[in-house]
Amino acid sequence: MSLLTVGSIAFDRIETPFGKTEKIVGGAGTYIALAASLYNNNQTVISIVGEDFPEKMLNEFRNRKINLDGLQIIKGEKTFFWSGKYSKDMNSRQTLVTELNVLEHFNPIVPENYQGIDYLMLGNLSPEVQFKVIEQLKIRPKLIAMDTMNFWMDVSLDQLKKTISMVDLIIINDEEARQLSNEYSLISAAKTIRKMGPKFVIIKKGEHGALLFYEENIFHAPALPLEQVFDPTGAGDTFAGGFMGYISSTDNISFENMKSAIIHGSALASYCVEDFGIKRLQKITKKDLENRICQFVELTKFNVIDSVK
Amino acid sequence: MSLLTVGSIAFDRIETPFGKTEKIVGGAGTYIALAASLYNNNQTVISIVGEDFPEKMLNEFRNRKINLDGLQIIKGEKTFFWSGKYSKDMNSRQTLVTELNVLEHFNPIVPENYQGIDYLMLGNLSPEVQFKVIEQLKIRPKLIAMDTMNFWMDVSLDQLKKTISMVDLIIINDEEARQLSNEYSLISAAKTIRKMGPKFVIIKKGEHGALLFYEENIFHAPALPLEQVFDPTGAGDTFAGGFMGYISSTDNISFENMKSAIIHGSALASYCVEDFGIKRLQKITKKDLENRICQFVELTKFNVIDSVK
Numbered sequence: 311m312s313l314l315t316v317g318s319i320a321f322d323r324i325e326t327p328f329g330k331t332e333k334i335v336g337g338a339g340t341y342i343a344l345a346a347s348l349y350n351n352n353q354t355v356i357s358i359v360g361e362d363f364p365e366k367m368l369n370e371f372r373n374r375k376i377n378l379d380g381l382q383i384i385k386g387e388k389t390f391f392w393s394g395k396y397s398k399d400m401n402s403r404q405t406l407v408t409e410l411n412v413l414e415h416f417n418p419i420v421p422e423n424y425q426g427i428d429y430l431m432l433g434n435l436s437p438e439v440q441f442k443v444i445e446q447l448k449i450r451p452k453l454i455a456m457d458t459m460n461f462w463m464d465v466s467l468d469q470l471k472k473t474i475s476m477v478d479l480i481i482i483n484d485e486e487a488r489q490l491s492n493e494y495s496l497i498s499a500a501k502t503i504r505k506m507g508p509k510f511v512i513i514k515k516g517e518h519g520a521l522l523f524y525e526e527n528i529f530h531a532p533a534l535p536l537e538q539v540f541d542p543t544g545a546g547d548t549f550a551g552g553f554m555g556y557i558s559s560t561d562n563i564s565f566e567n568m569k570s571a572i573i574h575g576s577a578l579a580s581y582c583v584e585d586f587g588i589k590r591l592q593k594i595t596k597k598d599l600e601n602r603i604c605q606f607v608e609l610t611k612f613n614v615i616d617s618v619k
Numbered sequence: 620m621s622l623l624t625v626g627s628i629a630f631d632r633i634e635t636p637f638g639k640t641e642k643i644v645g646g647a648g649t650y651i652a653l654a655a656s657l658y659n660n661n662q663t664v665i666s667i668v669g670e671d672f673p674e675k676m677l678n679e680f681r682n683r684k685i686n687l688d689g690l691q692i693i694k695g696e697k698t699f700f701w702s703g704k705y706s707k708d709m710n711s712r713q714t715l716v717t718e719l720n721v722l723e724h725f726n727p728i729v730p731e732n733y734q735g736i737d738y739l740m741l742g743n744l745s746p747e748v749q750f751k752v753i754e755q756l757k758i759r760p761k762l763i764a765m766d767t768m769n770f771w772m773d774v775s776l777d778q779l780k781k782t783i784s785m786v787d788l789i790i791i792n793d794e795e796a797r798q799l800s801n802e803y804s805l806i807s808a809a810k811t812i813r814k815m816g817p818k819f820v821i822i823k824k825g826e827h828g829a830l831l832f833y834e835e836n837i838f839h840a841p842a843l844p845l846e847q848v849f850d851p852t853g854a855g856d857t858f859a860g861g862f863m864g865y866i867s868s869t870d871n872i873s874f875e876n877m878k879s880a881i882i883h884g885s886a887l888a889s890y891c892v893e894d895f896g897i898k899r900l901q902k903i904t905k906k907d908l909e910n911r912i913c914q915f916v917e918l919t920k921f922n923v924i925d926s927v928k
Contacts, residue, residue, distance in 0.1 A: 399803050494708050495845070495846050495847060496844060497844050497845065497846040498846055515827065518824065518827035518828075519827075519839075519841070521844060527917070528844055528917075528918055529918065529919075529921070530828075530841040530844065530918045530919055531921070532828070532839040532841065535805060535806050535830060535837055535839070536804070536806065537804050537806040537807055538804060566921075566922070569920075569921040569922075570921055570922060570923050572921075573921055573923050574923070603923050606923070607923065608836075608837075609837055609838065609839045610838075610839055610919055610921075611878075612838070612840070612875075612878040612879055612881075612882055612919075613875070613878075613879060614879050614882050614883070614912050614915070614916065
């Protein structure tokens with residue numbers, strides 16, 4: 311089934327305790343689409359870049375069967391640029407530079423041939439842009455998922471709540487869930503957020519895994535314990551991309567299937583952090599994925615059936 | 620199989636955002652023995668209390684088939700007392716009062732009828748006291764497990780390392796594991812700690828669950844997501860008690876059985892935090908335990924067998 315991703319395509323410059331990069335390709339849309347391409351070869355993207363964006367990367371998207379009709383390439387302008395530096399323990403990061411460039415006036419346009427898409431993933435962008443995309447869809451997708459961040463809660467809460475009320479699934483981290491809900495307990499936070507609209511809530515807890523909430527059900531997925539995180543950039547987007555790639559390719563939005571999708575998203579995210587930017591993600595094979603899924607099974611399986619009399 | 624617990628039996632006064640208690644019975648040894656008594660009716664305890672310790676509580680231990688021959692009751696002296704106050708989000712606590720009392724000169728003596736015990740759990744106490752107990756055992760137990768805390772790393776690191784080198788399993792939290800190993804990554808921390816002696820390392824991550832390390836294997840157990848933690852006091856000791864109660868009653872120290880033991884320990888700990896001190900722990904029934912184990916199964920089970928081609 312078709313998957314439409316809306317998200318930034320950008321340049322990043324990243325500094326971690328292990329080194330720093332030149333300007334490299336990044337952006338939520340990039341990570342989501344690359345991760346989803348491991349499952350789905352019927353993808354479309356809506357985004358915006360400047361004239362400076364490398365044709366080579368666009369070709370990589372095309373080779374992965376990602377339709378770029380909805381990508382605006384603005385002549386004479388520059389691609390969104392972000393630069394950041396991670397703390398020694400990788401648990402916090404400092405933004406060094408943000409140049410919005412083309413993103414500042416981004417007005418997403420859904421091409422006619424994108425109408426009727428089955429699944430929609432709204433990467434972290436202004437809630438207004440996210441809303442405008444939903445508005446233009448003549449047929450409601452089977453599942454609309456969105457990401458967001460604290461920044462939009464600070465500067466654009468009303469619009470954000472309006473957008474949230476339109477989606478089926480929200481994927482955010484624990485800190486964001488707490489801010490959005492004003493609740494410390496993640497169970498209470500998920501309850502409050504579900505009342506805002508989404509039937510499904512996924513709360514990402516970084517190295518501690520992720521929680522999926524649906525009605526009275528909770529699923530806990532661990533993160534793979536890693537000896538070394540080389541660069542956390544894009545791990546959350548990779549998770550979302552793997553999740554939506556899996557869901558859209560299996561065309562099944564049951565709670566059970568979402569659990570599997572979370573494990574797949576977590577597996578891809580655990581690869582993503584092994585190298586700078588999208589470098590590792592670009593090289594993941596089906597065999598890699600299979601190996602890591604097996605590690606997740608090993609990590610979590612236990613048998614208590616015999617132990618409860 | 621028999622289980623010997625060495626740990627403090629104490630009075631606590633606890634303050635949480637939900638209220639405060641009078642002097643109530645607490646102490647690592649108390650929580651461990653109560654939790655283990657849900658599995659094992661062949662327990663012995665080594666500890667020390669003052670004349671002020673209530674006979675009623677000693678009778679509760681006896682009713683739970685806990686042999687108290689190794690409990691020193693010191694005439695004219697007072698029981699160890701600790702008072703603490705939890706922060707609003709329960710993530711940190713401040714010690715208000717510590718009165719060591721009888722614990723100050725505690726010299727543990729292993730009674731003759733305790734020789735030959737099968738399993739030993741050393742609750743958090745000075746590493747010297749823990750060492751003295753191991754030294755007195757003429758036959759090595761099948762499994763020696765220990766807990767400890769940052770305080771002993773600060774004031775008594777050499778003795779602590781000597782004690783750690785004697786045990787098979789260490790159960791500590793993430794912060795303690797990092798301090799002890801000088802490693803941030805918990806995988807690296809566990810590796811370093813295993814080199815100090817213990818074949819098995821359990822790292823508790825509070826609301827994020829626990830990790831068990833053995834050779835190249837890792838098991839991740841979630842904590843049950845809770846809407847409200849009423850009082851976290853003793854949750855870690857309850858976990859250890861449930862774990863060792865389960866291990867000793869099943870008499871199986873395989874990695875697989877330890878996984879089940881961790882789920883049982885986690886289930887008991889999730890009850891412990893529902894009320895002040897040992898209150899909820901005293902009332903847990905087999906049925907309660909069964910229900911919560913089922914919740915852990917629901918929380919973690921997923922099926923990816925079909926999803927990997």
